[in-house]
Amino acid sequence: MTRDTDGATVDDDLAEIARAHGVAVSYLDGARREHHVDADVVVEVLALLGVDASTPDSRRDALAAARQRDALPATIGMRADRARPIPADGVLTAEDGTRRDVDGELPAGLEPGRYTLETPERTATVVVAPPALPDPPRTWGWMLQLYALHSARSWGIGDLGDLADLVRTTGREHGAGAVLLNPLHAITPVPPVQPSPYTPSSRRFTTPLAIRVTDLPAYAAADPSTRAEVDALRPEQAGDRIEHDRVWAAKRSALELLWRNEGRPEPRDPEPGLERFATYCALAERYGGRWGRWPEELRDPGSDAVAAARAELAPRVAFHGWVQEQAAAQLADVRRATREAGMPVGVIHDLAVGCDPEGADAWAWADVLALNASIGAPPDAFNQRGQTWGLPPWRPDRLAETGYAAFRDMVRALLGHADGLRIDHVMGLWRLWWVPEGRSADRGTYVSYDADAMLATLLLEAHRAGALIVGEDLGTVLPEVREEMDRSHVYGSTVLWFSRDPDPETGGDDGPLQPPSRWPERSVATISTHDLPTAPGFLRGEHVRVRAELGLLDDPAAERAKAAAERAELVALLVDEGHLESVDADEDAIVVAMHALLASAPCRLVLASLYDVLGETRQPNLPGTVDEYPNWRLPLPVGLERAMSDPRVSRVASVMATRRLAGSAG
Numbered sequence: 001m002t003r004d005t006d007g008a009t010v011d012d013d014l015a016e017i018a019r020a021h022g023v024a025v026s027y028l029d030g031a032r033r034e035h036h037v038d039a040d041v042v043v044e045v046l047a048l049l050g051v052d053a054s055t056p057d058s059r060r061d062a063l064a065a066a067r068q069r070d071a072l073p074a075t076i077g078m079r080a081d082r083a084r085p086i087p088a089d090g091v092l093t094a095e096d097g098t099r100r101d102v103d104g105e106l107p108a109g110l111e112p113g114r115y116t117l118e119t120p121e122r123t124a125t126v127v128v129a130p131p132a133l134p135d136p137p138r139t140w141g142w143m144l145q146l147y148a149l150h151s152a153r154s155w156g157i158g159d160l161g162d163l164a165d166l167v168r169t170t171g172r173e174h175g176a177g178a179v180l181l182n183p184l185h186a187i188t189p190v191p192p193v194q195p196s197p198y199t200p201s202s203r204r205f206t207t208p209l210a211i212r213v214t215d216l217p218a219y220a221a222a223d224p225s226t227r228a229e230v231d232a233l234r235p236e237q238a239g240d241r242i243e244h245d246r247v248w249a250a251k252r253s254a255l256e257l258l259w260r261n262e263g264r265p266e267p268r269d270p271e272p273g274l275e276r277f278a279t280y281c282a283l284a285e286r287y288g289g290r291w292g293r294w295p296e297e298l299r300d301p302g303s304d305a306v307a308a309a310r311a312e313l314a315p316r317v318a319f320h321g322w323v324q325e326q327a328a329a330q331l332a333d334v335r336r337a338t339r340e341a342g343m344p345v346g347v348i349h350d351l352a353v354g355c356d357p358e359g360a361d362a363w364a365w366a367d368v369l370a371l372n373a374s375i376g377a378p379p380d381a382f383n384q385r386g387q388t389w390g391l392p393p394w395r396p397d398r399l400a401e402t403g404y405a406a407f408r409d410m411v412r413a414l415l416g417h418a419d420g421l422r423i424d425h426v427m428g429l430w431r432l433w434w435v436p437e438g439r440s441a442d443r444g445t446y447v448s449y450d451a452d453a454m455l456a457t458l459l460l461e462a463h464r465a466g467a468l469i470v471g472e473d474l475g476t477v478l479p480e481v482r483e484e485m486d487r488s489h490v491y492g493s494t495v496l497w498f499s500r501d502p503d504p505e506t507g508g509d510d511g512p513l514q515p516p517s518r519w520p521e522r523s524v525a526t527i528s529t530h531d532l533p534t535a536p537g538f539l540r541g542e543h544v545r546v547r548a549e550l551g552l553l554d555d556p557a558a559e560r561a562k563a564a565a566e567r568a569e570l571v572a573l574l575v576d577e578g579h580l581e582s583v584d585a586d587e588d589a590i591v592v593a594m595h596a597l598l599a600s601a602p603c604r605l606v607l608a609s610l611y612d613v614l615g616e617t618r619q620p621n622l623p624g625t626v627d628e629y630p631n632w633r634l635p636l637p638v639g640l641e642r643a644m645s646d647p648r649v650s651r652v653a654s655v656m657a658t659r660r661l662a663g664s665a666g
Helices: 011-019 039-048 054-067 159-173 215-221 224-231 244-261 274-287 304-312 314-340 360-364 397-403 407-416 451-465 480-489 535-538 542-549 558-578 587-599 640-645 647-665
Strands: 026-028 034-035 074-079 090-093 098-100 115-116 123-131 139-144 178-181 201-207 346-351 372-379 421-423 431-436 447-448 468-472 492-495 523-526 606-609
Touching: 011 039, 034 098, 039 447, 074 397, 074 451, 090 215, 115 314, 139 159, 139 558, 159 314, 159 346, 159 451, 178 244, 178 421, 201 314, 201 407, 215 244, 215 468, 224 346, 244 314, 244 468, 274 304, 274 360, 274 542, 274 558, 274 587, 304 314, 314 606, 346 480, 407 451, 421 640, 447 480, 451 468, 468 492, 535 558, 535 587, 542 558, 558 587, 587 606, 587 647, 606 647, 640 647
Parallel strands: 074 123, 139 178, 139 606, 178 346, 346 421, 421 468, 492 523, 523 606
Antiparallel strands: 026 034, 090 098, 090 115, 115 123, 372 431, 431 447
């Protein structure tokens, strides 16, 4: 029996039921202290998984069912070089129809792919992944918030035309080998437009905000008067904020004009799931962007009512499908540009950890998501009340029962347009912190996933696409996560601010800054992230100033002193490593030295940020704020044309490229 600090207990029977369904009754925090979970929280989370343990009778039934569960999982994930024991003999069928008998073991040496295993008790899916992905070439590149990139040709927000132009310039002139983007996931196409790329309507499809309207074939084919009408819709950036609603209103009008001018075509070769996504968009236009408020008969995408609505709204369904087709074509143009520029890695997209519970994916995949729960994080030193992100988690039981089809389709769709994929909160392949609806973040618990199956699905799709996988593994991460990532050649994330040796007194991870020579080779190294201070912001203490101004700090004076000490520590490291002549150097020299430090690391991929290089002090996102700070709405301080000719960009690019080549030769 376990007990938490409030005195509530989880008895042995409930603990056994919870373990059978991957629900934690206790967990270790970052300092390896054990915390016990309230019994009522465990019962609530079990209910979200379809398990009733709320009464003595239901608990007895749940316990009996847990003890009688089939020993053969509904989906088995494995590696091609490792055998996998199974509790029964059966017949294994490959995707090409080839059949073979298996006796108590799935053998090593199977070709990567998806198989069907038939046994006397059940039929299971088997996902066989390669032992590991190939390592990418050693190179450098940029990490970029695409919406922040703007030019004389874009419409108030960075677009895929800007990205293609940047790729051509930085690949050919600077020797950059990669670009890592923020998520380009689809929005719900009605106002208000969600500015955060990490709260998408759909992770399978692309935000139409990224389309460059004037690069579309439909624009080139239009008559002069139609082009003039489109040109008149172009919004200018006003002030220092990106106005997503205004930009989308303009682009939607322009896209509709061009679509009608083309004869209202339907998508020529629709991707899997596109019709359902386009139907959601059409319904959202009629009933609003929250499908939970639609007429009840329209909340099930497979219902007869939805089929009838789809027929009635056929022109709008066709329009939204056509828009996605245009976005896919421009994404393909960007990939061609990376190859023409000689980029050895190319474009790496970002997979958000979840989706909007009222968005297209939640509507389409309600059966595999726990819509009455939110992903988050337990209380820790940085967020003493914990975090809830308002994103519904995958249901591990339903993923397994469906062969991880939804997860596979999502990854496959993204890799269809990318050379690599960054997995936000990669820990989510192993476990996620679930917070039941209506609960505070500290009233949740971890739910485990079948990491073998999740990883096998991810790696198989990456193998087939020839893509790099990067995992965001910052913060408290289980040791086995990084061990398996390294074995699989899934690259981790190394951030200068967090790369510290253990504290000699406490053993925590807040000791002195670590020289980059000790950073891991299989990782992507950066100075900062979108949730952390930019390099100039760090050097000037902007991250302390703004949080103090917003009342987010208990002791601003202590935070200012800490920031000053951390700045001095960083500058001293730059001097010690030979990248800076003096601790009294000016800010531009320090920023260049920081990039030289980054480039000297053994990490195979290092990324610079234009925010850092161009002197932007404001970070893209300030965690803990919503409307108090312009999260995800900050453009770069100068346009693309000026940025690419800026001597600061040239200096940093030269340092990065020279040291990367030197490291490769070594």
